[in-house]
Amino acid sequence: MLKPNTMKEMKKLQLEITPSQMENLDSLIQKCGLTTRKELFNNAMTLFAWAVSESEKGNRVASYDEENDRIERLVYPALFPLYEAALAEKARSAETTKKRKERLGLDVRPGGQAASAQ
Numbered sequence: 179m180l181k182p183n184t185m186k187e188m189k190k191l192q193l194e195i196t197p198s199q200m201e202n203l204d205s206l207i208q209k210c211g212l213t214t215r216k217e218l219f220n221n222a223m224t225l226f227a228w229a230v231s232e233s234e235k236g237n238r239v240a241s242y243d244e245e246n247d248r249i250e251r252l253v254y255p256a257l258f259p260l261y262e263a264a265l266a267e268k269a270r271s272a273e274t275t276k277k278r279k280e281r282l283g284l285d286v287r288p289g290g291q292a293a294s295a296q
Contacts, residue, residue, distance in 0.1 A: 191219075233257040236264030 195203075207218050229239045229252070238261070239252040 229254065229257060230260060233260035234264055236261060236268050 203215060203218060207213070207215065210218070210221070212218050212221065232239050239254070239257065241250050241252070242248070243250070
């Protein structure tokens with residue numbers, strides 16, 4: 179998290195939310211043992227930034243239930259374009275690598291071993 183050197187660098191964020199949303203915020207603060215709404219915001223931003231970063235790598239964000247060996251993927255529409263773009267880039271990169279190997283006379287055998295084409 180960025181830490182400004184002076185108060186002049188600080189920005190103020192003001193939101194209009196419903197009473198129900200405010201109750202939810204305060205409930206999260208209590209459940210997580212936080213002390214301020216700013217602390218909740220900073221934690222939420224850290225988690226969201228991580229989810230964005232993972233999606234940009236083409237990774238799915240999920241929770242894992244160890245007891246039942248069950249994975250539940252996060253369905254979050256704001257992340258889908260990032261995830262899809264990353265997958266498209268991976269596909270382009272794989273195709274470029276394949277073409278490069280073909281130009282060099284290499285083939286890739288199952289198991290990922292490269293061998294000279296004969």
